[in-house]
Amino acid sequence: MFKAKITVRMKKGLLDPQGTAIGGALKSLGYSQVKEVRVGKFIEVSLNAKSKAEAGKKVEEMCKKLLANPVIEVYSYEIEES
Numbered sequence: 001m002f003k004a005k006i007t008v009r010m011k012k013g014l015l016d017p018q019g020t021a022i023g024g025a026l027k028s029l030g031y032s033q034v035k036e037v038r039v040g041k042f043i044e045v046s047l048n049a050k051s052k053a054e055a056g057k058k059v060e061e062m063c064k065k066l067l068a069n070p071v072i073e074v075y076s077y078e079i080e081e082s
Contacts, residue, residue, distance in 0.1 A: 001046060001047070001048055001081070001082050002046070002047055002048075002049050002052065002055040002079055002080065002081055002082060003044060003045070003046050003047075003079070003080045003081075003082040004043075004044070004045045004046075004047065004055065004056075004059040004077050004078070004079050004080075005042070005043075005044055005077060005078045005080070006042070006043040006044070006045065006059065006062075006063060006067060006075060006076070006077040007040055007041075007042055007043075007075065007076050007077070008040055008041045008042075008043065008063075008067060008068045008073050008074075008075045009038060009040035009073060009074055009075075010038060010039075010040070010072060010073055010074075011072055011073060011074055014072055016037075016038050016039060018039040019036070019037040019038045019039040020037070022037045022039065023036060023037035043067055045059065045062065046082065047059075052079050052081070055079050056077075056079050059077050059079065060077075063075045063077065
C-alpha cells in the first residue's frame with residue numbers, strides 16, 4: 001500500500017483570484033508584510049501498487065486525467081509506503 005501526497009497550484013504568471021482575495025484580507029487584518037498569496041490544493045491518495053514506481057505512474061496518470069488542469073496548473077507529488 002502506498003500513499004501519494006499531491007500538491008496542485010496555478011502556474012506562475014496566471015491570475016489567482018482566490019489568492020488575491022486572501023492576500024487583501026490578510027492586509028486588512030494588519031499583515032502588511034504579506035506580498036503575495038497563491039492558493040492551491042492538497043490531495044492525499046492511498047493506493048495499492050506492486051512498487052513505488054508503479055504507484056508513481058498511476059498518480060501521474062490521475063493528475064493528468066483528473067486532479068490537475070495542465071493548461072493552467074502545475075502539480076508535484078510524493079509517494080510513501082504506508
